[in-house]
Amino acid sequence: MTAPHPTQDNVQERRALFREWLSRRLSADALAWLDQQIDAVVQAEKPLQLGIAIGLAPRKLGKADLDLTAEEQATARAVREDLDLTGWSVDQAGRALFVLASYRGDEADFARGLDRIFANAEIGEQIALLRALPLFPAPALLLPRALEGVRNAMQPIFEAIAHRNPFPREQFSEAQWNQMVVKTLFIGSRLAPIQGLDARRNADLAQMLIDYADERRAAGRSISPELWRCVAPFAGDAEIATLKDILAHGSETEAAGAALALAECEAPAARAALNARQDLAVAIESGRLTWNSL
Amino acid sequence: MYIDPHAHMISRTTDDYEAMAKAGVVAVIEPAFWIGQPRTNAGSYADYLSHILGFERFRAGQFGVRHYCCIGLNSKEANNEALAEAVMEILPGFATKEGVVAIGEIGYDEQTALEDKYFRLQLDLARELDLPVMIHTPHRDKKRGASRSMDVIIEHKVDPSRVVIDHVNEETIQEVKDRGFWAAFSIYPHSKMTAERMVALVKTYGAERLIADSACDWGVSDPLSVPKTAKLMADSGLSAEQVRLVTYGNALSVYGKSGQMAESDWLSPAPIDQRTLYQGNTVLRGGQAPKVEQAKTDSAER
Numbered sequence: 288m289t290a291p292h293p294t295q296d297n298v299q300e301r302r303a304l305f306r307e308w309l310s311r312r313l314s315a316d317a318l319a320w321l322d323q324q325i326d327a328v329v330q331a332e333k334p335l336q337l338g339i340a341i342g343l344a345p346r347k348l349g350k351a352d353l354d355l356t357a358e359e360q361a362t363a364r365a366v367r368e369d370l371d372l373t374g375w376s377v378d379q380a381g382r383a384l385f386v387l388a389s390y391r392g393d394e395a396d397f398a399r400g401l402d403r404i405f406a407n408a409e410i411g412e413q414i415a416l417l418r419a420l421p422l423f424p425a426p427a428l429l430l431p432r433a434l435e436g437v438r439n440a441m442q443p444i445f446e447a448i449a450h451r452n453p454f455p456r457e458q459f460s461e462a463q464w465n466q467m468v469v470k471t472l473f474i475g476s477r478l479a480p481i482q483g484l485d486a487r488r489n490a491d492l493a494q495m496l497i498d499y500a501d502e503r504r505a506a507g508r509s510i511s512p513e514l515w516r517c518v519a520p521f522a523g524d525a526e527i528a529t530l531k532d533i534l535a536h537g538s539e540t541e542a543a544g545a546a547l548a549l550a551e552c553e554a555p556a557a558r559a560a561l562n563a564r565q566d567l568a569v570a571i572e573s574g575r576l577t578w579n580s581l
Numbered sequence: 582m583y584i585d586p587h588a589h590m591i592s593r594t595t596d597d598y599e600a601m602a603k604a605g606v607v608a609v610i611e612p613a614f615w616i617g618q619p620r621t622n623a624g625s626y627a628d629y630l631s632h633i634l635g636f637e638r639f640r641a642g643q644f645g646v647r648h649y650c651c652i653g654l655n656s657k658e659a660n661n662e663a664l665a666e667a668v669m670e671i672l673p674g675f676a677t678k679e680g681v682v683a684i685g686e687i688g689y690d691e692q693t694a695l696e697d698k699y700f701r702l703q704l705d706l707a708r709e710l711d712l713p714v715m716i717h718t719p720h721r722d723k724k725r726g727a728s729r730s731m732d733v734i735i736e737h738k739v740d741p742s743r744v745v746i747d748h749v750n751e752e753t754i755q756e757v758k759d760r761g762f763w764a765a766f767s768i769y770p771h772s773k774m775t776a777e778r779m780v781a782l783v784k785t786y787g788a789e790r791l792i793a794d795s796a797c798d799w800g801v802s803d804p805l806s807v808p809k810t811a812k813l814m815a816d817s818g819l820s821a822e823q824v825r826l827v828t829y830g831n832a833l834s835v836y837g838k839s840g841q842m843a844e845s846d847w848l849s850p851a852p853i854d855q856r857t858l859y860q861g862n863t864v865l866r867g868g869q870a871p872k873v874e875q876a877k878t879d880s881a882e883r
Contacts, residue, residue, distance in 0.1 A: 378853075
């Protein structure tokens, strides 16, 4: 156990980066508190130290938006692939930093400690911890907590793991991934902020979504135009007929979603159907209409 | 705008939240208490504290109501020593979480030795953490129980200006005011205090340091007590400023001392909160005058 853990350097690098970002945004007093808490967490004077630091973060650091510059965002992605801190606040960054500081090279020990924090976390803490999950070592050991986040009934907690987070794409099994995507639509949330949506499309997910769409149509309820994004490569004749119908009779957004889906279908029937809306076909061709612009 | 500074929302329905928001309640404080029957282990107590700090705050936010908590070991369950010891271990971690405005509700129920022990320990915790305190005064032997609570608070060097004595009545108000504490009144349909008596008390004692709350829970209670009391106060000729203090301002003053509750929380919430926890109060957004009579009261009774 004398060799440094392979991820120890990464953790140090991430800690340095978060501290640097926070130092540009915090008052001298708040920064002094941050440094003092990091020391305390590193030395683990009390077993409760990490929980207390995380609990006090909003009142000591404030809740201002982190609002990274374009340059800082580029650094973030360089240090951790696909890291997206859009919408983070300074207290959340502080909380992530405290968790990183609690890592001493033993993955199981680290995961146990974080698990204890999760167990008693209030809503703001859960959001911060789930958003920060991709920064931490031992992802396989943290997977159960990520899945708890997906099961959570509180939409902001669910979105903390589902949106702008590379963790699900990297760690979730196909069944876990599919549950997350279907739930996103089910609770009226957006698919676009999910990372890896196109890369992880699969036939089983497409079938779940087709069934879900049928259920909604049977009940006379609207369907999110984003749903078709995960169906498109697997659409059969029935789905193409449905998309054709939406293209003709849906709202503008629904028609745009149907057009995007048809443009991604291999079948010649899809191409023919899309011709009914040349304007949308051109918008897609030119890149003006995309799943993210819906 | 009203604050209901004592509401066990974990026991209430979405209809109640809807009615409260519509009536102009912008914030509630949920004190940790017992849940109608005793818990048998610290794990269920921890889950309860997580629940009021988590899902309950989320539920409130969905209706445009800001939700705060008091964290504490209640007097009834202080009588289970094994449970009490284990709960005391976890309290500091919960009490330092965001949105915790006081240690509470703590105090006496039967005034046993164990109740006394954990009451004192929690007063010390409040002093260490610099948090205000919400005191539950006993239903039986109330007058002496209230007196004794105040003696102990002073003995433990907690400043009365940071302590709310709750469930006060005509018999206890004089001493509470004389000794510099805040006096809260739980306006209940059938017990504790009625809105009419509350009006009379404000006329006699003034609005200073007097607070109305609903203490609504799983029993027969009314989550619209605070706006209804405000209306009755106004109709009875009390000034707008007196109404504001008793149903809004005083609670904000004392629990605001925690640094965890400010008017800006509902008037101009932080962007991160707007993105996650709190979409804003429709009454505030629409700028309408709150209308108590429009609110649904039937569903609030059970």
